[in-house]
Amino acid sequence: MAVYTDVSDEALRAFLSQYDLGAPLSFKGIAEGVENSNFLLRTDTGNYILTLYEKRVNEAELPFFINLMGHLARAGLACPQPVRNRAGTALGRLCGRPAAIVTFLDGVSLSRPNAGHCRALGAALAGLHAAGRDFPMRRDNNLSVGAWRPLFVQAEAQADTVAPGLAERTRADLDVLEASWPVGLPSGVIHADLFTDNVFFIGDTLSGLIDFYFACTDAFAYDLAISLNAWCFDPDGTFHRDKAGAMIAGYDAVRRLEPAEVAALPILARGAAMRFMLTRLVDWLNVPAGALVQPKNPLEYDRRLAFHRAAKDARDYGWVG
């Protein structure tokens, strides 16, 4: 459970007194997520999510995320709406942390999405890219290829305690990725963390996208590569080509992929797997004392990297266009 910071009743009451949300009826830590402290807040005006921003979130970047959610919601995307306090601001401080309240979205995330869900995700991702086109703010991706070697260095000495040979193969992959990372692909606002736990469905209909705290300006096809990794493999590394093909086709039906993006898919997918393997590895080796959090297994992404190393072109990912 990701609750790094405890919020006392008094602190919550003082914080809520700045808003017109009515009286709190219940307030509970949420048993998912690894990044921030999240609480479900019910008041007599509705349900909300209260987030205290923790470790990886840079406070100076919070206006990007908050304004982006507002922009996307206004453009018709089903995503959380930041709630403003009486002073007109959506960002405050609670227990020494930056904090915000956003609207609650109905729906459930799927642990085992099928190809139909993957197609819907692809279409929604392309919709997000289109909705973000006229967003005026920019945020560089601070977890792109230039950040991977420094992350690895933090974990290198202990990597082989997690899996034999992990340090060696990661070094070799980093050499390849740094030498061949694509530049100049169509870019704009990307979500950059669109895993199954950040997408809600009601029945088989995609009902909402959450967790925009890694959103940044980067290649659209890299976002697709992140979701291919997250949605189309089993934890043991088994790849589901039908799901990947459906996701790519769902995306392409809404925003036509350019030939350069199709050609870059294998290296983008390999880089995406590296990004999540590395952040997971660093977290795995550095769980904060006393935090209620279950770190995610880096080896799930080490196994995906084995698939990407062997992939020849986008057809290996189910692309048939």
Ligand SMILES: Nc1ncnc2c1ncn2[C@@H]1O[C@H](COP(=O)(O)OP(=O)(O)OP(=O)(O)O)[C@@H](O)[C@H]1O
């Ligand atoms: N707007 C929302 N509406 C409904 N539920 C939400 C909303 N925002 C967050 N949640 C719930 O809180 C959980 C954690 O939220 P979130 O994914 O933003 O946390 P995180 O710590 O950033 O996690 P992650 O590990 O995915 O980065 C979600 O899985 C979901 O159950």
Ligand SMILES: N[C@@H](CCO)C(=O)O
């Ligand atoms: N979605 C990420 C956690 C948040 O960055 C992972 O599964 O590693």
